[in-house]
Amino acid sequence: MWQVVGHEAAITLLSRSLERDMLSHAYIFVGPPQVGKMTLALALAQGVNCLASPASRPCGECSQCRRIAQGRHPDVQVVDLEVSASRATLKKEIGIDQVREVQHWAILKPYEGRCRVIVFREAAHLSSDASNALLKLLEEPPESVLFILLTIRVESILPTVLSRCQRVDLNPLSLNTVARELLSTRGIPPQEAMELARLSGGRIGWALEAAGxxxxxxxxxxxxxxxxxxxxxxxxxxxxxxxxxxxxxxxxxxxxxxxxxxxxxxxxxxxxxxxxxxxxxxxxxxxxxxxxxxxxxxxxxxxxxxxxxxxxxxxxxxxxxxxxxxxxxxxxxxxxxx
Ligand SMILES: [Zn+2]
Structure with a gap:
């Protein structure tokens, strides 16, 4: 069971590939902030490591799924923004050192799961050196590694990197879907839930955060x-x-x-x-x-x-x-x- 609200088309695509063991080695999830990109990425990481039968992956309940949901799985790594050393610019980027670390890590065998998963939280922040290093990895992908790039600005991604990834677009959810989720999981009364849904513009992550x-x-x-x-x-x-x-x-x-x-x-x-x-x-x-x-x-x-x-x-x-x-x-x- 995919623990993801909405995004049915993306889930259908990914679960079919998962079932047939035909996943791409790299994906790029494109969509506005807090629309559910990271949630989907972690669900896919569960899918490739889940212990249930292929048709039921991700089950959300086995030890692998649970550890990934808790952020405690040694084979799932999220590469995040780093404040650069030069405080004069205070520029935030994913630097070459981070991608080098990924290079070392990616050639190791999975530690406890079937597949290492590396998620780049905002791939548009890759520096140009880092992008080129990542491109090398994508051109000759190590075995048993799944790369998932997330971005709100696909036009900022190096075209050669983009061409190596399967693109999955995540659009804002319908306001009704967001309101229903707020009502069923947070017990927010219908009118208030609809107001929050409207403010969120269909970005479920924002709505849930605002609700909490x-x-x-x-x-x-x-x-x-x-x-x-x-x-x-x-x-x-x-x-x-x-x-x-x-x-x-x-x-x-x-x-x-x-x-x-x-x-x-x-x-x-x-x-x-x-x-x-x-x-x-x-x-x-x-x-x-x-x-x-x-x-x-x-x-x-x-x-x-x-x-x-x-x-x-x-x-x-x-x-x-x-x-x-x-x-x-x-x-x-x-x-x-x-
Ligand atoms: Zn599972």
């Missing part, structure tokens, strides 16, 4: 409040915000882009309010500010703000100077005084 940790929702609500007040604030506050994000970006790309994503969802909500679709608003906590802004921001201005915010995210992904990109965005957003 009130701080997640507090932080998110604060972020939404910040976006709302930014629209009503003057240029000085906007530039301060731009500077803050530009400083954050090289240290924590995901978090900085997450802030812009929140902004994007706020603008989409504003469009809904303007078009009479208020019941579909995700950011319920911002309802008051959305109403206030809908009084003076025109629909074309909202559409333009959505486009500009998206463009800015693209620019940041393409490594345009973050201060410049963010300041241009701040100048382009509608202003009450002008």
């Amino acid at each position: 940790n009130p701080q997640v929702l507090i932080d998110y609500t604060r972020e939404v409040g910040r976006v709302a007040s930014l629209v009503e604030d003057g240029l000085e506050e906007r530039f301060a915000y731009a500077a803050e994000l530009a400083t954050l970006f090289p240290r924590d790309r995901e978090k900085a882009l997450g802030s812009l994503k929140t902004a994007l969802s706020w603008w989409r909500d504003l469009l809904l309010v303007k078009k009479g679709g208020e019941e579909l608003v995700s950011n319920v906590s911002a309802r008051e500010a959305l109403h206030r802004c809908s009084q003076w921001v025109s629909t074309p201005q909202v559409v333009e703000a959505i486009k500009r915010t998206q463009d800015t995210m693209d620019c940041l992904e393409a490594n345009v100077n973050p201060s410049l990109a963010l300041e241009v965005l701040m100048l382009s957003l509608p202003r009450r005084d002008g």
Whole structure:
């Protein structure tokens, strides 16, 4: 039984290959943050090491499955981001040393399972040296090793690496699926579950985290409040915000882009309010500010703000100077005084 919510197509594909013993030696799971990539990777690691009969793998109950679920299996390794030694840049990446370690480890026989599994949590963070070293491994894969690369940005993966992996796309789950899961596993009442599902945008990991940790929702609500007040604030506050994000970006790309994503969802909500679709608003906590802004921001201005915010995210992904990109965005957003 795959302990994964949703992603039926991916599970069908993987379980068929598992049953026929025809798994690829490398996979890349592509999808937004917290959509379930790591959960699926660990379930696949269980599948290849499970002690049950092939058709029942992963069983989730044998000693192998249990140890993998607990993160205590010696043959399953997760390669994570490392803060680089040079504190001047505070750059986070998966460095060449980490891939060298993987090279040594991958040629060893599995210690207690059938197959070693190496998961790269965010493969887009592989440095170019590390990517090339990984490519060598993928070109001549050691026996009994399964590589699973996870990424939210497939366009940042070296094409030669990509071509050596079987790609599996993981899309956001339906809001009903997320709400049902929150209700059945966390006992969250239906209406509240649906609100969380909407905020999650179908990212089950985020929804479960928010359901279990009130701080997640507090932080998110604060972020939404910040976006709302930014629209009503003057240029000085906007530039301060731009500077803050530009400083954050090289240290924590995901978090900085997450802030812009929140902004994007706020603008989409504003469009809904303007078009009479208020019941579909995700950011319920911002309802008051959305109403206030809908009084003076025109629909074309909202559409333009959505486009500009998206463009800015693209620019940041393409490594345009973050201060410049963010300041241009701040100048382009509608202003009450002008
Ligand atoms: Zn099992």
